[in-house]
Amino acid sequence: MKIKLSNSDIQSTEVRRLERISGEDVKRCYQCGNCSGGCPVSYAMEIPPTKVMRFLQLGNIEEVRNSNSMWLCVGCLQCYSRCPQGVSVAAILEGMRQDTLRKGVSRTEVAEVPFPFLKKAPQQAIVCGFRKFVG
Amino acid sequence: MKIPYYPGCTLNTVAKQFDTSAREAASIIGFEMKELAQWNCCGATFPLTPDNVIGLTAPAKVLSNARKEGDTLTTLCSVCYNVLKRTNKVIRDNKEKRNVINGFIEEEYDGSVNILHYLEVLRDKVGFDKVKGAVKRPLTGIKAATYYGCMLLRPFEDIGIDNAERPTIFEDLLRALGAEPVEFANKIECCGAHLAMNNEEVVTNLSGKVMTSAVDAGADLIVTTCPLCQFNLEKSQPKVAEADTGYRPVPVVYFTQALGLALGQDIETLGFEKNSSDIMPLLKKKGIA
Ligand code: SF4
Ligand code: SF4
Numbered sequence: 001m002k003i004k005l006s007n008s009d010i011q012s013t014e015v016r017r018l019e020r021i022s023g024e025d026v027k028r029c030y031q032c033g034n035c036s037g038g039c040p041v042s043y044a045m046e047i048p049p050t051k052v053m054r055f056l057q058l059g060n061i062e063e064v065r066n067s068n069s070m071w072l073c074v075g076c077l078q079c080y081s082r083c084p085q086g087v088s089v090a091a092i093l094e095g096m097r098q099d100t101l102r103k104g105v106s107r108t109e110v111a112e113v114p115f116p117f118l119k120k121a122p123q124q125a126i127v128c129g130f131r132k133f134v135g
Numbered sequence: 136m137k138i139p140y141y142p143g144c145t146l147n148t149v150a151k152q153f154d155t156s157a158r159e160a161a162s163i164i165g166f167e168m169k170e171l172a173q174w175n176c177c178g179a180t181f182p183l184t185p186d187n188v189i190g191l192t193a194p195a196k197v198l199s200n201a202r203k204e205g206d207t208l209t210t211l212c213s214v215c216y217n218v219l220k221r222t223n224k225v226i227r228d229n230k231e232k233r234n235v236i237n238g239f240i241e242e243e244y245d246g247s248v249n250i251l252h253y254l255e256v257l258r259d260k261v262g263f264d265k266v267k268g269a270v271k272r273p274l275t276g277i278k279a280a281t282y283y284g285c286m287l288l289r290p291f292e293d294i295g296i297d298n299a300e301r302p303t304i305f306e307d308l309l310r311a312l313g314a315e316p317v318e319f320a321n322k323i324e325c326c327g328a329h330l331a332m333n334n335e336e337v338v339t340n341l342s343g344k345v346m347t348s349a350v351d352a353g354a355d356l357i358v359t360t361c362p363l364c365q366f367n368l369e370k371s372q373p374k375v376a377e378a379d380t381g382y383r384p385v386p387v388v389y390f391t392q393a394l395g396l397a398l399g400q401d402i403e404t405l406g407f408e409k410n411s412s413d414i415m416p417l418l419k420k421k422g423i424a
Contacts, residue, residue, distance in 0.1 A: 074328040124214050131178070
């Protein structure tokens, strides 16, 4: 694949904004792959954690936003515990998720949540799910 | 000894057996869990981005209420514990955020409450030896998989209940109760958590890996510290058994139910009927009930 890079892509203001929201510096990542190795859901992510970091380093936030990765992150912090650079991919993905939700875009609408689930599930799953998926 | 206690929403409703078995066990061991006079939901997830200060206000309110009742607070649900402990640290260490949060909740809270998980109360305040001494119905012959999950352990620098990669607190308790803890691969991996709301496939896969690794290690019982872990495992187990005919289903219980059992509580009062997996055949087989 041919990749065309420009300074303006790499200096992406959107990535800088994400860094402000998440408190992370994407340049710290040196692509060792530990996060993807430890991540329990990387198998189902269209872009696994290590690649998320690479896309952001290259200023391509759109590619990450269009993937399912931020919606699959369970916030388990295995990525962060194992990152030799102290990077939290979890914070990056949560920042992207929040940014989307704050614009009023939901991943799951309240009306879509099955009634039997609402009746039986632990309250914490419902509260947490609403916070993670409903804009 | 009286310890202020925060049950949280789930233990007040669908996980009532977790709450009642813990209170009863405490009274047998000799301490009282005093429920906070006023409490609200902790928010059920710690905001992972530092710019989300509003997400800290609900747990901050719980903490400031707790401060009015003492300098220690105990809780049972791993998520409540994680959220309260992390929020407390932010309030204690970050003056700027402390001021913003206090402004919102109209309190003057300084982060001085010490948050202890019930397991820590047993280890550090009571002592596992004393717990062992109170055992009347040892869980002899039961191979128990102590499933930690995520929230009880990570991130290490904020939680610090035990070594984040090789914890032993949970195994030490089960050993004190007479059970034999088994070492299994996925004991600190995620159950799928809130994906229960919209992604059953991933939850079944992750919870399945936890249970399969426990059963492969010889477990006849899985013990949990979190109502969401408990829910995801119990809900996934029939699907795991259906997909893999070699899989041997095992009961899943809250650690306080195992504790109460060992302390000799009346089995009828432990709320096993509220669990969806059945522990009774195992107890009969091992001659415990
Ligand atoms: S916090 Fe998210 S990205 Fe990190 S390991 Fe867990 S699921 Fe993967
Ligand atoms: S573990 Fe850290 S340094 Fe390694 S690839 Fe992941 S984010 Fe980058």
